[in-house]
Amino acid sequence: MNLLLKGVTIADPNSKFNQQKCDLHVEQGKIVAIGKGLVAKAALEIDGSGMVLSPGFFDLNCAIGDPGFETKEDITTGTAAAMAGGFTGLAVLPHTKPVVHSKAEVAYIVNKAKNNLVDVHPVGAISQELEGKELAELYDMKQAGAVAFSDGTKPISDDGFMSRALQYAKGFNALLMVYPENKSIAGKSQINESKNSVLLGMKGLPALAEEMHISRDIFLATYHDAPVHISNISTGGSVALIKKAKKDGVKITCDVAAHQLVFTEELLSDFDSNYKVKPPLRGKADTKALLSGLKDGTIDAVSSQHRPHEIEFKDVEFEIAAYGIIALQTVLPLLLKAGLDAGQIAEKLSINPRRLLGLSVPVIEEGAEANFTLYHPAEEWLYNADNNCSKSGNSPLLNKKLTGKVRLVYNNKQIQSYG
Structure with a gap:
C-alpha cells in the first residue's frame, strides 16, 4: 500500500533525518521520498503531528x-x-x-x-x-x-x-x-x-x-x-x-x-x-x-x-x-x-x-525498505479486553489508562493502523 505520512518526527540514530520533522512517502514497500511539503496521489495520507516514526x-x-x-x-x-x-x-x-x-x-x-x-x-x-x-x-x-x-x-x-x-x-x-x-x-x-x-x-x-x-x-x-x-x-x-x-x-x-x-x-x-x-x-x-x-x-x-x-x-x-x-x-x-x-x-x-x-537493521532513509512504527508518545488509551490482541489476559495493566499509543506499523509491504 502507498502511504504518505505528514509532519512526523523521525527517531532513528542511523538516519540523516534523525530528530527532524518530515513528510515521508512510501510506494510498493519502499521509502521513495522524505522531505517537506510532499504530495502523493493514490496514497493513504496520515497527519502525523505530534507523532514519532521509529x-x-x-x-x-x-x-x-x-x-x-x-x-x-x-x-x-x-x-x-x-x-x-x-x-x-x-x-x-x-x-x-x-x-x-x-x-x-x-x-x-x-x-x-x-x-x-x-x-x-x-x-x-x-x-x-x-x-x-x-x-x-x-x-x-x-x-x-x-x-x-x-x-x-x-x-x-x-x-x-x-x-x-x-x-x-x-x-x-x-x-x-x-x-x-x-x-x-x-x-x-x-x-x-x-x-x-x-x-x-x-x-x-x-x-x-x-x-x-x-x-x-x-x-x-x-x-x-x-x-x-x-x-x-x-x-x-x-x-x-x-x-x-x-x-x-x-x-x-x-x-x-x-x-x-x-x-x-x-x-x-x-x-x-x-x-x-x-x-x-x-x-x-x-x-x-x-x-x-x-x-x-x-x-x-x-x-x-x-x-x-x-x-x-x-x-x-x-x-x-x-x-x-x-x-x-x-x-x-x-x-x-x-x-x-x-x-x-x-x-x-x-x-x-x-x-x-545479526539481522538487517531497518533505517528510515530514501530508497530503504519500509519497516517502521508510528506512535504518539503523549496519547492516552485504555488497555482492556476489547483491544487486547493476545489470546491470554494475564496483565496487571488491563483496564488501566496508559500513555503512549502505537498508531501504525509497516513492514513487508503490509500496513496495520490503529485509529
Whole structure:
C-alpha cells in the first residue's frame, strides 16, 4: 500500500533525518521520498503531528505457544499483539511442545509465519528437551533459520555443559541467550528476597542467585572468548558485573524486561498474581540501577518477556500461580513512563536487538525498505479486553489508562493502523 505520512518526527540514530520533522512517502514497500511539503496521489495520507516514526520495534524474548500450547498464544494472536505494540519482528523462544530443538520445529515456525507483517524468527533450544544435558541440533537449526539459542526460562545449571555449548556455538558464530539463575540458591522462591518477602511471608529469591550465575557465564565467555547474551537481568549487582565485564573486553550482552524498569516489589502487597514474574520484581534501588545501565550502554536492549497463560494458571493463589505477564502491547507505555526518549527507544527496542542477532537493521532513509512504527508518545488509551490482541489476559495493566499509543506499523509491504 502507498502511504504518505505528514509532519512526523523521525527517531532513528542511523538516519540523516534523525530528530527532524518530515513528510515521508512510501510506494510498493519502499521509502521513495522524505522531505517537506510532499504530495502523493493514490496514497493513504496520515497527519502525523505530534507523532514519532521509529524503525520497527523488535522483541528479543517472546513466548508464543505454537506448537503445542496454542491455548496460551498462537502465531496469529501473538503477531496481532506484536503489531498493536509496535513490533515488526519477534524472536520466539523454544519452550513449546514439542520443544524447538531440531530443524523440523524451526522449519515449522518459519513456514507458519510466512507472509506476515511481523517477521517471526525462531530461537532454538540449547539442550535437548531443555534438560541441560545433551546439546540440541544447533548447527542444523541455524541452517534452517534459528537466529539464536536459548533454553528459555530454564537456566543452564551444569557448568561443564554450558562450557561445551559456548565452545560449540562459537564454531559457527551462534549466539547463546541464557536465563540467569542459580537454582540451588533460588530454590522454590516466589518473590524478591528483602524485608518485603519477610513481611509477606513468602520465600525470597536473592539477587545472589542471579549474580552468581552471571559471574559464571562471564568466566566461561572469557575462557572461550565466545559471546554470551544474558536475558532479563533484574538487579543492580548484575548491571555492575556486566559493566565491568564489558570494560574488560568480555563478549557479553544483556537485555532487561520493560516491566523491571517501572514495577517494584511494593506492588505485591495485595498478592496480585499478575505481578508474579521471574526474575521477580526487585526494589527501587535495582530499578534505578537498571535504568542507569540502560542509558549508559551496559544494557543493550529492552525485551517484552511476553508470557501468556490461560486464566486457570493465574487466577489462583499467588504461591501456585504461574510466572509471567503478557507484555507486547505495553512495552512502549512502560518505556515512556520510565523516562526513555524517542532516540533511546529506537536504539534499545529497534536497532540493538537486531544487531545482537545479526539481522538487517531497518533505517528510515530514501530508497530503504519500509519497516517502521508510528506512535504518539503523549496519547492516552485504555488497555482492556476489547483491544487486547493476545489470546491470554494475564496483565496487571488491563483496564488501566496508559500513555503512549502505537498508531501504525509497516513492514513487508503490509500496513496495520490503529485509529
